[in-house]
Amino acid sequence: MSVDDGVQVLEDELAGLAEMLTAPRRGECLLCFTNRMLVEFGCDRTLRWARRYAQLRSPHAYALRRRLARHGAFCDCEIFANGWDVTVPTVRDPEHGAECWPPEVTGCRRVRTGSTQPCSLWALRRPGTRLR
Template identity: 50%
Template sequence: MATGPNRAAEEHVTALAETLTTPRVGECVFCFIDRMLDAFGCDTTLRWARRWRDLRLPRATGLEARLGRRGGFCDCEVFLNGWTVRPELLVPDQHGELDWPADRPPCPGVGPRSAQPCSTWVPLRRPW
């Protein structure tokens, strides 16, 4: 069992991790996932979607299935297959192709009982 400085360091790291991975007030699930992916990457699960749900809307048990119906079987696939930033936020890359802005606008927020994305996000248009 850790005691003394080891225990204090462990408690500090745990508290810091909790702070860094807690959704902001009113932050939608997609802005949270995007922010977490930028900071911590994808572990090929819906870890960040689940964390948002568990902390904000634990009864939103259909969230993972809804993401999966659009091809979001892990956090990064939510954006690779399912949703993107709305067109007016896209910026030209070095080749002139439209791409996501490096700095996303702040999340405009959603209601406290909403598991829907905010107005920053739109469904990807599928070619089929």
């Protein structure tokens, strides 16, 4: 095997790993996926993660970007700053003092395949409650 072949094998393995790390989980909703990706990889001021979810789970969701924009979400982090919030009260982590979900909230409450609707963990923010 040449050096070029070895590099190609490594690139293929890394691409496969990146694909696996950034794929929606089975039944995971758009917002739970986007939140998980933001925690892991941050926001690049685009709808990168929302678009990725739609490409993989709901390729015919043509109006998703418009629907998010109607709620002030022009990038992934604005989905949560301006559009949606968790429906369960947050708690303080006794060890670090950080605000977090309570222990009984262990992940997405699931949606049907192909849906871009949020699961029941999320609700639209009331007007005037947007984060700035």
